[in-house]
Structure formats: C-alpha cells, structure tokens
C-alpha cells in the first residue's frame with residue numbers, strides 16, 4: 553500500500569492513514585540496554601531526557617518521520633500513541649477527542665462482543681466523533697468485531713512493552729497473543745520494561761450499541777489534517793523533494809518540537825546521529841541518567 557503523492561496521509565484506495573499509524577521510514581533506533589548504574593532497572597548508556605516519561609519509564613527509541621515511506625497500517629508509533637493519550641487526542645486525526653458533552657468515545661476490538669467494563673484497560677487512544685464512522689468502516693483491527701463505550705475519563709495505569717530479565721537483561725519470553733505485556737506503574741517489573749505504549753484505565757464507562765454510537769457521532773464532519781500537520785504543512789521541509797537529504801531530518805526535528813516542545817529535536821537529532829539535522833539545532837550532549 554503506497555501513500556498517494558503529496559497527500560501522504562491517504563492510501564491509494566482513499567482510506568486515511570490514522571495519526572498514530574507508523575510509517576516505514578520511522579525505524580526503531582538502536583539502543584543498547586544496560587543495567588541502571590544507581591537503581592534497579594534498565595537504562596541506555598547514552599540516555600537523554602526524552603528517553604523517559606514523567607513516570608521514569610524507559611521508552612523504545614523510534615525515529616519520527618510521519619509520511620515517510622509507506623504506512624505500516626498494523627503498526628502504532630509509540631510517541632504518537634503516548635501523545636494522543638496525554639493530550640486526549642483522537643488516534644485517527646490527532647485533534648481533541650472530547651465530545652461536545654463530557655467524555656470520550658473508545659472503540660475496542662472484540663470478536664466476542666463482550667461490552668467494555670468499568671476500569672477496563674486499553675492502549676488504543678480515543679476517537680473523536682467525526683472520525684468514528686471512518687474508524688468503524690476502515691480500521692482493520694475492528695473488522696472482526698468491536699465494542700464501543702462512552703468514557704467519562706481515563707487515567708494512566710501503566711505501560712506496555714518488552715520486559716527484561718533483571719539478571720541477564722535479555723527480553724523475557726511473552727505470550728504470542730500479547731507481544732507487548734502490560735505492566736502497572738507499581739509492578740516490580742516496571743523498571744525492567746522498555747515501554748512502547750501507555751496503558752490507560754477507563755472510568756465512568758457506558759457501553760454503546762452501534763446505533764447509540766452512530767447517533768452520538770451524527771452530524772460531526774471528519775477532520776482532516778492534525779493540528780501538528782496543519783502547523784507544519786507550509787514549512788519548506790515538507791515541500792522539498794523526497795530525495796532531499798535535508799527534508800527528512802528537518803521534518804523529523806520540526807515534528808518532534810511540535811509534539812514535545814522546543815528542544816526535543818536537538819536531542820533526537822544528536823541521538824540518531826543525524827548530523828544534517830543537528831546542523832539546524834544547537835549542540836546537545838546526553839544528560840546524566842536520571
């Protein structure tokens with residue numbers, strides 16, 4: 553499946569590539585796992601501030617370059633997933649997902665149709681009303697059955713990722729059905745887990761039938777570009793030829809700053825060895841492991 557020309561956010565068949573979807577250019581960056589020098593848990597030897605979240609979870613390193621290469625429709629970018637959860641943003645369009653009235657809509661894969669329960673955990677960010685019809689129609693994971701719920705609020709529960717053996721530091725075997733096991737913040741395995749998703753717990757859950765769902769979302773036009781896309785659309789880096797060696801690193805740096813705040817780009821550029829991008833950023837050195 554190839555993206556179509558300049559409209560890199562749609563597939564050839566017209567389906568939109570969701571905001572959280574991973575692109576083939578967004579490679580997982582090499583990152584050697586070592587034992588933390590001062591406390592239990594794993595670390596990177598060249599760790600920088602953006603390698604951890606506010607809960608001190610160590611995150612997988614993955615390049616940022618939305619629109620680069622081909623969309624990997626089965627893949628989710630860890631940082632955009634985390635951003636959507638933190639910002640209450642729609643996983644399809646990236647806009648705020650809150651409904652006119654209070655709360656959010658969550659869609660969950662469920663071939664058996666078991667309704668969403670109070671406190672249920674998920675790694676799938678909410679979907680805004682305008683994107684619900686499209687998500688229900690086009691989202692491959694929902695094709696074999698889904699359930700929906702109106703959710704008053706949600707809270708961060710933990711992370712999903714790769715759990716490492718405290719003795720050997722090797723990744724522990726996992727259930728094939730759960731490639732990214734979920735680990736609560738207070739779980740002793742938390743500090744040995746390389747995070748790839750935020751896990752949230754749903755509150756004030758009201759299950760929705762398909763009819764209720766579509767009624768709730770009626771007359772809500774789908775949004776197009778995400779706020780980040782809109783902010784960056786006019787930038788030269790995004791209009792440069794794709795073979796321009798500056799375009800990718802510049803786009804990555806700008807996107808990182810737009811999502812995570814000024815200054816993020818310089819650490820990502822330095823970490824990934826992208827010297828051309830670093831030319832456009834002030835020098836940065838890895839911080840001490842916190």
Ligand SMILES: [Zn+2]
Pocket residue numbers: 642643644645646647679680681682683775
């Ligand atoms: Zn949306």
